[in-house]
Amino acid sequence: MKLLNLCFPLVLMLTTVSLSAQDFKDLDKSPMDAVITRNQDNSPLTRIIYSRPKKKNRVIFGDLVPYGKIWRTGANEAxxxxxxxxxxxxxxxxxxxxxxxxTIPNKENWVVIINKGSSLIxxxxxxxDYEHR
Incomplete structure (x- = not known):
């Protein structure tokens, strides 16, 4: 019985070590970032949550993200x-x-849209409204 009490924790430790040594691929190709800016009194002023698109030798603006079309500004989600x-x-x-x-990226300038709702409609x-101005 003493041998069983000693062997079980040893086997459990070895199994845990081998499981934690497994390599996992990146789950998210475009990692999410968050930025918080603060006032002088250290109270939060703004918080921005975004996903960084990975360029991977691609032309982003004017190709992957066409000029003159609305873009959700970031990867994965708005x-x-x-x-x-x-x-x-x-x-x-x-x-x-x-x-x-x-945003609506253009060659010469960008239009920034701040949308209160989360709805695409x-x-x-x-x-x-922007198109008819």
Whole structure:
């Protein structure tokens, strides 16, 4: 019985060590990042959550992401930006809250869209409004 009590933990340890030594491939090819900016009093001002696209020797803008078309700004899903207080964004007042960020890249300039809703239908209305200006 003493031998069994000694062998069981030893086998368990060896199994655990061999399992933890397994190599796993990257689960996410475009890792998610988060950035938080703070005020002088250390309170949060903004938080941005995004996934970095991997270039992999590709031409991104004008090819993979066409000019003049709406882009979800990042890889995998839309970039999310949270303002913890009201801010001015390109001279426009934006209320505190969480938004999704989209862009329309062009050769000479980019259009930045801050979308309050997470719905693509809401975004479509914003885009159509942009197209008719």
């Amino acid at each position: 970039t999310e930006i949270t303002f913890y207080e009201d801010v001015l964004f390109n001279s426009e007042k934006v209320k505190a809250g969480t938004y999704t960020l989209y 809401q975004l479509l209305y914003v885009y159509l």
